[in-house]
Amino acid sequence: KAGVTQTPRYLIKTRGQQVTLSCSPISGHRSVSWYQQTPGQGLQFLFEYFSETQRNKGNFPGRFSGRQFSNSRSEMNVSTLELGDSALYLCASSSGTDYGYTFGSGTRLTVV
Amino acid sequence: AQSVSQHNHHVILSEAASLELGCNYSYGGTVNLFWYVQYPGQHLQLLLKYFSGDPLVKGIKGFEAEFIKSKFSFNLRKPSVQWSDTAEYFCAVTSTSGTYKYIFGTGTRLKVLA
Numbered sequence: 001k002a003g004v005t006q007t008p009r010y011l012i013k014t015r016g017q018q019v020t021l022s023c024s025p026i027s028g029h030r031s032v033s034w035y036q037q038t039p040g041q042g043l044q045f046l047f048e049y050f051s052e053t054q055r056n057k058g059n060f061p062g063r064f065s066g067r068q069f070s071n072s073r074s075e076m077n078v079s080t081l082e083l084g085d086s087a088l089y090l091c092a093s094s095s096g097t098d099y100g101y102t103f104g105s106g107t108r109l110t111v112v
Numbered sequence: 113a114q115s116v117s118q119h120n121h122h123v124i125l126s127e128a129a130s131l132e133l134g135c136n137y138s139y140g141g142t143v144n145l146f147w148y149v150q151y152p153g154q155h156l157q158l159l160l161k162y163f164s165g166d167p168l169v170k171g172i173k174g175f176e177a178e179f180i181k182s183k184f185s186f187n188l189r190k191p192s193v194q195w196s197d198t199a200e201y202f203c204a205v206t207s208t209s210g211t212y213k214y215i216f217g218t219g220t221r222l223k224v225l226a
Contacts, residue, residue, distance in 0.1 A: 003155075031212050043202065043216035056213045090156065094212060100146070101214070103156040 002026065004104035006091050012110045018079040021107045025072050025093030032074040033101065034066060037088040046089075049074055050096060081111045114139045116205050118217035125193050126225050133188040133220050135203030145186040146204040146214070147177055156202070162186065163208075173197070195226045 005024040013019050025032050033056075034046040045058040049068035066076040072093070078085055088108050092101035119134040137143065147159040160171025167179040177188045186203060203217040 033212055033214070035214075035216075042218040043204075043214075045213050045215070048212045050212070058213070092156075100158055100161055101212075102158070103148075105155040 004091055004093050004102050006089075006104040006107050008107060009105065010108050010110075012112060013081050015081055015083060015111055017081050018077060019081060019109060020075055020077045021089055021091075021109075023074045023076075023091030023093075023104060025074070025091075026095075026102055029093035029095050029102075030072055031094040031096045032068055032072060033092045033094075034074070034076050035090040035092065036060075037090055037106070038086075043090070046076065078109075083111050085109065086111045114205075114215050116203050116215050116217040118201075118203055118220050120220045121218070122221045122223070124223045124225065127195055128192050129224075131188070131190040131193045131197070131222070133201055133203075133222070135186045135188065135217055137184050137186065137203075137205045137215070139184075139205050139207065139215065142208045143205045144208055145177075145179060146206075147171065147175070147186075147188050148202045148204060149199045150202065150219075151199045159188070159201075193222075193224050195224050198222060198224045 007022045031050045033048040036044045048056040052068045063079045068074045088106040090106045092103045094101050115138045117136045145162040148156045149159050150156050160169050162169045162179045170176050175190050200219045200221050202219045204214045
C-alpha cells in the first residue's frame with residue numbers, strides 16, 4: 001500500500017511569508033501528526049489530528065497551525081516565517097488502533 | 113518534564129561488532145516505547161515497539177530492545193552489525209493514556225566501518 005505522502009519535498013521561502021505543507025496519510029489511517037526536525041532540537045512534536053479534530057499540540061507559537069480534512073489528509077501552515085523555521089517537517093500517520101506511526105519523507109523548508 | 117535521553121550521539125563500530133544504544137526516559141505513568149531508524153536520505157522507519165508483556169522486544173533486521181522499568185530504560189541491541197546499519201537511531205516514548213504525542217530522543221548516529 002502507498003506510504004505517507006508529503007508535498008512539496010522542498011520549499012524555499014522568504015522571511016515574513018507564509019507556507020502550507022500537505023500530507024496524505026496511509027489509506028485508512030485517521031491519526032495524523034506533524035513533527036519538526038532540526039539538527040539542534042531533533043524531532044519536536046507540533047500537533048496531532050484525529051477525525052478532523054486536533055487532539056494534541058506541542059509547544060510551538062501560534063504561527064504554526066494545522067487542519068485535517070474528512071478524507072484524513074492534513075495540512076500545516078506556518079505564517080510570518082522566520083529564519084529559525086528552516087527545518088524538515090515530517091508527517092506521520094497511524095491507524096489509531098496502536099501507537100506505531102508511519103512517517104513520510106518530509107518537506108524540507110528553507111527560509112531565507 | 114517529559115524527556116528522552118540518548119547517551120551516545122555518535123557511535124562508530126566495525127562490522128560484526130555488537131551494538132548497544134542507550135535510551136532513558138522521564139515520563140509519568142505507563143508508556144509505550146519505540147525505536148526508529150533513519151537511513152541516509154530515507155524517512156524514519158519503525159524498528160521495534162514495546163507496549164506491554166515480554167520486556168525483551170524483537171524488531172526488524174535483527175534488532176532487539178529490552179525494557180527495564182526500574183531503570184526507565186529501553187536500550188537497543190544488535191549482536192553483530194553490518195555496514196548497512198549505518199543510520200541515525202531515535203528512541204521515542206508516548207503515554208498509554210491515549211495521546212499520540214511522541215517524545216523523541218536527540219538521536220544516535222551510528223557509522224559501521226566495512
